Amino acid sequence: xxLEKDSEVEFGFIPVPETLNRIIFLPSDGIRYxxxxxxxxxxxxxxxxxxxxxxxxxxSVTRSADIDFIHxxxxxxxxxxxLVRKILKKRxxxxxxxxxxxxxxxxxxxxxxxxxxNIDRNQVQVSQSPLDMxxxxxxxxHIRNVDVNLYEKLSYKPFIPNxxxxxxxxxxxxxxxxxxxxxxxxxxESMDMFLKLLKEAANDDKVVSIKITIYRLAKVSKLVQxxxxxxxxxxxxxxxxxxxxxxxxxxxxxxxxxxxxxxCNVIYGFENYKVHSKICxxxxxxxxxxxxxxxxxxxxxxxxxxxxxxxxxxxTSRNDxxxxxxxxxxxxxxxxxxxxxxxxxxxxxxxxxxxxxxxGEQIELAERxxxxxxxxxxxxxTDRDLIDMLQKASDAGVTIKLIIRGIxxxxxxxxxxxxxxxxxxxxxxxxxxxxxxxxxxxxxxEIYLSSADLMTRNTEKRVEIxxxxxxxxxxxxxxxxxxxxxxxxxxxxxxxxxxxxVPIPVINDRIDSQDFFINNLFYExxxxxxxxxxxxxxxxxxxxFD
Numbered sequence: 272x273x274l275e276k277d278s279e280v281e282f283g284f285i286p287v288p289e290t291l292n293r294i295i296f297l298p299s300d301g302i303r304y305x306x307x308x309x310x311x312x313x314x315x316x317x318x319x320x321x322x323x324x325x326x327x328x329x330x331s332v333t334r335s336a337d338i339d340f341i342h343x344x345x346x347x348x349x350x351x352x353x354l355v356r357k358i359l360k361k362r363x364x365x366x367x368x369x370x371x372x373x374x375x376x377x378x379x380x381x382x383x384x385x386x387x388x389n390i391d392r393n394q395v396q397v398s399q400s401p402l403d404m405x406x407x408x409x410x411x412x413h414i415r416n417v418d419v420n421l422y423e424k425l426s427y428k429p430f431i432p433n434x435x436x437x438x439x440x441x442x443x444x445x446x447x448x449x450x451x452x453x454x455x456x457x458x459x460e461s462m463d464m465f466l467k468l469l470k471e472a473a474n475d476d477k478v479v480s481i482k483i484t485i486y487r488l489a490k491v492s493k494l495v496q497x498x499x500x501x502x503x504x505x506x507x508x509x510x511x512x513x514x515x516x517x518x519x520x521x522x523x524x525x526x527x528x529x530x531x532x533x534x535c536n537v538i539y540g541f542e543n544y545k546v547h548s549k550i551c552x553x554x555x556x557x558x559x560x561x562x563x564x565x566x567x568x569x570x571x572x573x574x575x576x577x578x579x580x581x582x583x584x585x586x587t588s589r590n591d592x593x594x595x596x597x598x599x600x601x602x603x604x605x606x607x608x609x610x611x612x613x614x615x616x617x618x619x620x621x622x623x624x625x626x627x628x629x630x631g632e633q634i635e636l637a638e639r640x641x642x643x644x645x646x647x648x649x650x651x652x653t654d655r656d657l658i659d660m661l662q663k664a665s666d667a668g669v670t671i672k673l674i675i676r677g678i679x680x681x682x683x684x685x686x687x688x689x690x691x692x693x694x695x696x697x698x699x700x701x702x703x704x705x706x707x708x709x710x711x712x713x714x715x716x717e718i719y720l721s722s723a724d725l726m727t728r729n730t731e732k733r734v735e736i737x738x739x740x741x742x743x744x745x746x747x748x749x750x751x752x753x754x755x756x757x758x759x760x761x762x763x764x765x766x767x768x769x770x771x772x773v774p775i776p777v778i779n780d781r782i783d784s785q786d787f788f789i790n791n792l793f794y795e796x797x798x799x800x801x802x803x804x805x806x807x808x809x810x811x812x813x814x815x816f817d
Contacts, residue, residue, distance in 0.1 A: 280325075308402075309329070326380065367388040371395075371396050374398070375397075432463075435453070435792075445472065445475065451742075454748060458701055465584055466494065478506050481553050483572070484510075486516050488573055492573075495526055503533075510530055513545055513547065544608065550736055551565070552593065562593070563593025565586070567584075568582060568583065592738070603734070618729060619730065619734070625737070630664050634667045637668040643667075644669065645664060645669055645709070650703070654726055654729075662688060666688065666691075672757055679766060695765050696763065707720055709750070718739065718746050718750075719738065721736065
């Protein structure tokens with residue numbers, strides 16, 4: 272409890288102890304509960320017995336969670352870990368960025384806190400929902416324990432990821448990837464296939480090295496277990512671990528120490544650039560030198576979130592991709608951001624410029640009266656330069672379709688400005704997390720997958736990788752996925768000219784894209800010469816629903 276005095280009134284603050292359970296369940300036949308902050312609010316009068324309480328509310332201050340090294344000196348890798356630890360302890364005292372009130376607000380209190388916290392009024396919000404929703408997980412567990420029927424009514428049906436029918440269970444993963452490229456679609460397919468590959472590589476006599484970037488890991492990580500197996504078997508292991516993955520810093524520090532103590536070469540990237548790339552390189556001895564198996568993804572190597580986030584994981588033995596991966600890890604070990612790659616586009620140097628160039632190519636096609644199309648899927652769009660390019664493309668007549676789950680800083684449908692842009696957001700059972708960038712139509716369509724959103728922090732302040740999909744069957748599969756998402760009229764909302772999210776009218780069939788992927792995954796094995804001659808996606812979609 273703390274009292275603060277203003278010129279006219281005193282303010283009392285009661286912190287909610289973290290040691291208390293957030294939910295207090297009430298004795299009854301049903302599920303009745305009260306949150307501890309509401310209980311404290313109700314009895315605040317009994318705490319401040321010497322005062323008359325004129326107003327009371329629940330409030331929360333959100334502070335910046337970013338780790339800043341501007342004023343810190345970094346000498347060695349060991350000091351780097353200790354420095355991150357030290358800054359983590361300061362997190363509760365970092366700069367305030369957001370002030371929230373639960374339902375009720377008082378102008379004098381707001382003015383007082385704005386002054387004390389040194390924030391602006393536009394950083395204040397009144398919420399009709401509890402300020403910390405994390406209690407819901409405990410509530411769900413309680414319901415599951417006391418009322419199974421209610422739990423089943425409130426929950427999705429259990430879902431077991433599909434096993435890819437084009438992948439043989441009894442055949443070596445390495446041998447299958449050496450024969451062809453694969454694309455895994457999480458969580459509709461399990462991350463277990465990649466983990467199986469890693470375990471196999473860790474025990475393969477021909478494997479000489481495994482190199483991987485790590486941004487977020489599960490608390491109990493099989494991936495780390497298999498890297499340790501590889502080390503035990505004399506395989507060289509390099510892990511580029513980003514210690515500044517927000518809220519996972521301590522977990523990454525712990526795993527970095529475990530790996531380093533086991534003999535892994537652990538590197539930490541760059542002082543001013545987070546390494547957000549998702550790449551794993553397995554190098555094997557071959558008859559005439561070395562062969563490479565490269566995994567590139569849109570999401571983290573986290574077994575837990577791979578069951579909750581939609582992501583794409585691409586595995587290939589293509590030599591040009593493998594050689595780029597070798598060069599990438601060499602550059603990372605030398606603190607070199609200026610690498611030149613054959614196939615990969617890497618921020619902060621070449622990712623943004625390449626995406627801009629691809630948009631420019633579609634503008635040129637439109638200006639010549641030829642079909643021009645841009646389809647992009649990402650978490651957020653904030654990069655002003657790329658927004659300006661998309662606006663220019665729309666003005667030139669390029670058809671633009673965007674799937675953006677979160678922040679979007681462009682308004683579609685403005686006549687003469689963005690009237691060729693359509694934007695939807697899909698929020699469903701799983702968190703949409705994959706990043707897909709498509710340019711062009713038909714056989715000339717180019718597809719890039721990436722770990723990067725089109726946000727300035729990704730394009731200019733992080734090490735990100737975009738990688739091309741040139742396998743025709745996989746490209747076709749990705750376009751089918753995109754078309755299903757663009758057909759979603761259940762979980763999707765469309766951004767209108769006012770910037771509002773509006774429901775999409777159901778004209779024929781109701782399409783929930785995520786539910787569709789649970790039951791229908793595309794695995795067409797078409798000969799390349801037949802690739803452009805089969806029926807359209809929409810014709811096949813009609814057959815499915817008929």
